[in-house]
Amino acid sequence: MLMLTLQDLPALNATLNATSAVLLVTAYVLIRMRRPIAHRNVMIAALVCSTFFLTSYLIYHAQVGSKHFPGTGTARTVYFAILITHTILAAAVPILAGITVWRAWRRRFDRHVRIARWTLPIWLYVSVTGVVVYWMLYRMSW
Numbered sequence: 001m002l003m004l005t006l007q008d009l010p011a012l013n014a015t016l017n018a019t020s021a022v023l024l025v026t027a028y029v030l031i032r033m034r035r036p037i038a039h040r041n042v043m044i045a046a047l048v049c050s051t052f053f054l055t056s057y058l059i060y061h062a063q064v065g066s067k068h069f070p071g072t073g074t075a076r077t078v079y080f081a082i083l084i085t086h087t088i089l090a091a092a093v094p095i096l097a098g099i100t101v102w103r104a105w106r107r108r109f110d111r112h113v114r115i116a117r118w119t120l121p122i123w124l125y126v127s128v129t130g131v132v133v134y135w136m137l138y139r140m141s142w
Helices: 006-032 036-064 073-105 109-139
Strands: none
Touching: 006 036, 006 109, 036 073, 036 109, 073 109
8 A cells, every 4th residue: 555645745746737737638639639528538537637636735735834945046036937827827727627627518618618728728837837846846956
């Protein structure tokens, strides 16, 4: 049985973000190939994966708080530019994803497509930059 500690959660979160990104790209390819059932199934997996991420993220930060970025100079500027855009857009993802899913569920595909064109790139950016933030914060030696 795999037992995770609080110290394992940032790596788990990065893995969940990376997985979400791969699932989002896969779902996009599937809908472009006109495979709506496969697209739906992969999008459900992306939604579940992102929900697991958010749960793990909130548990970690409720217990540990925030970790300060140790880098300086240009690295610090780049880190905070990524973090600020990531954080602002991350707040929008649950709302956008919820509306997008709701419209698909109600079979309002014309309206679903209109918002999905905004939701996908924002959600994908947040997933990818989540991995970048993790890497800069926990894996790079400054």
